[in-house]
Amino acid sequence: MNNQILCSDIDGTLISDSKRVAPQDIQALATWQKHGHLFGITSGRSLDGIKMITRQLEREPDFIVALNGAYVSSITRHIYESNISKVMSRRVLEIVRQLPSEKITVNINRQSRQLVQCVTNGHTEVDEMSLLQQLEDGLEIAKITVLLKLSDDSQLFYEQLSSLPVEITTSDDRYIEIMQQGISKLSGLTTALEQQIPLERVIAIGDYLNDIAMIKSVGAGYAVANARPELKQVADYQTVSHNDGPISHILNEQRRMNR
The missing domain is CATH 3.30.1240.10 (Hypothetical Protein, Haloacid Dehalogenase-like Hydrolase; Chain: A; domain 2)
Known part of the structure; x- marks a missing residue:
């Protein structure tokens, strides 16, 4: 598979209305990481808010972009923080x-x-x-x-x-x-990858306006079915809703496309 980095928003994307990660997505992410691929979170949530969700996963994310990019834990585990003056x-x-x-x-x-x-x-x-x-x-x-x-x-x-x-x-x-100024999920993702991996190799999934710049800039940008129309317009692909296990659908689709 050409795209070896996967990142996902949380609310309205990775978790359902019940605030749970779908079992098929937990398994898909575990398999993805076991095969040497990287998975990260790109969210507006605080770090504590993100950890409340990632505790449901079998493995910790390989990187975290929190607070819409104001906090980043990179693929090399470096921490970057950006504050308003x-x-x-x-x-x-x-x-x-x-x-x-x-x-x-x-x-x-x-x-x-x-x-x-x-x-x-x-x-x-x-x-x-x-x-x-x-x-x-x-x-x-x-x-x-x-x-x-x-x-x-x-x-x-x-x-x-x-x-x-x-x-x-x-x-x-x-x-x-x-x-x-200048801080966004896209800037956070770029920082998280430490200039080691080009954005063209990233699959990103989101649902709302704060995901637009990131979805437009990666190799494969996905909008979930419940996403805002503005995001769907710029996404490369659309997938099922956040209530239907979108991660497993996306990874299965990417495997078929890259056979």
């Missing part, structure tokens, strides 16, 4: 706090923290005043995620943030995600 983080937070949202989450030191006025659960929350002070003291944020009250509000956020030198994307109808 403290000045820009503060500016982004000033804007999004004035717009209609249900929840704002910041990723700090590989962990997710919900921004709140007053902390009630120190493990998952950070109060606004404390965070702003930590930014003044040099803290840097990897990603800011806004859960919208209404999906129709996304255009408002794009308009308000478009003049800032940051990367803005969406991973669901109601999620806006902000990273350092």
Whole structure:
């Protein structure tokens, strides 16, 4: 098989609506890796969120792209982290706090923290005043995620943030995600491969807008059946939905194509 690297998004792609990896996909991935091929995760999730899912697999991924590329564990196990500057983080937070949202989450030191006025659960929350002070003291944020009250509000956020030198994307109808400028799943995948493997040898699978650049740039880009129309338009191939074990379908198809 010419393509020896496989990477997959998680939500809406690798896992079903029940948040499980299909048994046939677990087996397909185990066989893929046993034959010397590499498998990686390319997700907007935090590292902890990714590990909750990869514990279902027989083998650990060979590389991980988390936080839409802001955190990368490469094929040589090097760790790369990209943060929004403290000045820009503060500016982004000033804007999004004035717009209609249900929840704002910041990723700090590989962990997710919900921004709140007053902390009630120190493990998952950070109060606004404390965070702003930590930014003044040099803290840097990897990603800011806004859960919208209404999906129709996304255009408002794009308009308000478009003049800032940051990367803005969406991973669901109601999620806006902000990273350092130039950071994406594609940049994370390129970093993860350590310039040892060309993108032409990569099979990538996704479902949403934050997957578009990566799907367009690899040798075989797949959109699951439940993917957004914008992703389907740029994908090389389409496959079954996230509820029907797409990984096993894709690998079987690739074997047939490369006989």
